Amino acid sequence: MNNDNKQIFLFVVFAAVVIGIAVTLVLGKNKDVETFHETSPKTAETAAKPEEASPDEHRKAAVMMENEETAGDAIPESTPAEPQKEGDDIESAEINGGVDVEVVKDKDSVADSEGFFHGKILPEKGIEEALLKVPGLQIKHAMEISNAIRYDVDLTKIKAGEDFKVKFDKDGNVEEFLYYPDIVTLHILKRDPVEKKLKYTAKTLPTERRFRIIEGKIDSTLNESLVKRDDVTRNIRAVTVGILECIVSFSTDARKGDEYRILVEDRYYKGEMVPGSKVLYASYRGKQAGFSEAFRYEDEDPKSAFNAHYTDKGKALVPNAMRLPLDTIRITSPFGMRRHPITGKMTKHHGIDYGAPVGTPVYAVAAGTVREVKETQLGGKQVTIRHADNTETYYLHLSAFSVRPGTAVSARQRIASVGNTGRSTGPHLHLGIKDPKGNWLNPQKVKMIATPQLDSKRMPRFKKQMDEILKLLDNTAQYQEWMRKYNEGPQPGDFYQQYKE
Ligand SMILES: [Zn+2]
Structure with missing residues (x-):
């Protein structure tokens, strides 16, 4: 570094620190800002000891966590609603609620021999917050990466401890981003030299499938019997109990000595189990309960809403009453605090965004009556449906309507088409769910179901x-x-x- 550069550099650092302090003083009470100020010291700490634990140890830890928490299709837990004031415009809080803060970075952090800076997904934070821990990485970089990857990678499934690395080019732009959630999956963003945009590709290593049967007798309840077993992860237990609950009345018919049987598919790479264990089959046999069994169905499209468990007659076994609003589910933005895809500001997102092409059919998630069909500046063309329990569902950014106010709709009835109207970065459906008191609920926590019955085509x-x-x-x-x-x-x-x- 020559003297001129050094002076500019020192000035920039000084200015950044002054801005940082000013922001702290002005917005010190804001939680979001406090989160940001944890950034600098931790960055220095992680950067100083890049080889603290071997990559293998990290991977093993990540794999174990994965197997415990997310293998296959976890049943979401229900949680109380997060309170939210009622407003006229659903997406307005996305714009007004944010705080713009530049993050001060430690410039002396170390890149690896290939020029990559390493990072890890943080507990209960979006991918952007983890990226912002990377030295030199700014909000614009984080937004570019998350916007480039969100259509291909379900960002609601990222887990604390997962690894990624970023490399910058000589102009300070992101050149390459690698995200490897497990030992067999690699997500890649690389800047296209012609289009100058980050392009997504993925690599997966071939895995070996192994099958095992888990069977036994129950003492008290199926859930308690499965909790006691070392070979049953939380996810296998949740899925098994969830699907069998649909066909067995455990509360009245379960008896000591009843038998269960589960077929699990595990995936292995070089002798090590990788995430994604699936319950292919579950059955229950009891004196009072009789015999019931459930089978896993896999559509051609791995993201199809039809991928679920069914009786041998094709009746869906999903322990809830909510359907999905689209046939193919690709979450591009989850519920809750997030960085707004347009402004990059921390805002609360009052629904879920599903990416889908313009014209894709949109279905009612439950039976109800259409309350409103209108067009607004932010939500674009939108439909509101009121349901029997007085919850309401909101469908935004549509291109066309298939219903009118007052229309009675059944679950999975087509109500509209996906569009890109209102304030939107691309074709998608925004689904919001409001409880009778006016609080926005997380649609993922309101239990969902793929489809009630497999059609004759499937x-x-x-x-x-x-x-x-x-x-x-x-x-x-x-x-x-x-x-x-x-x-x-x-x-x-x-x-x-x-x-x-
Ligand atoms: Zn949205």
């Missing part, structure tokens, strides 16, 4: 998958029984013959 595919599952159950059960006898008994040859038959 039934053949489902039947095929059911057959595969039943075959697997048979093979796996046979193998496990054989292993048990093999380990106990003295005649391996005989048992092998038995297994083969």
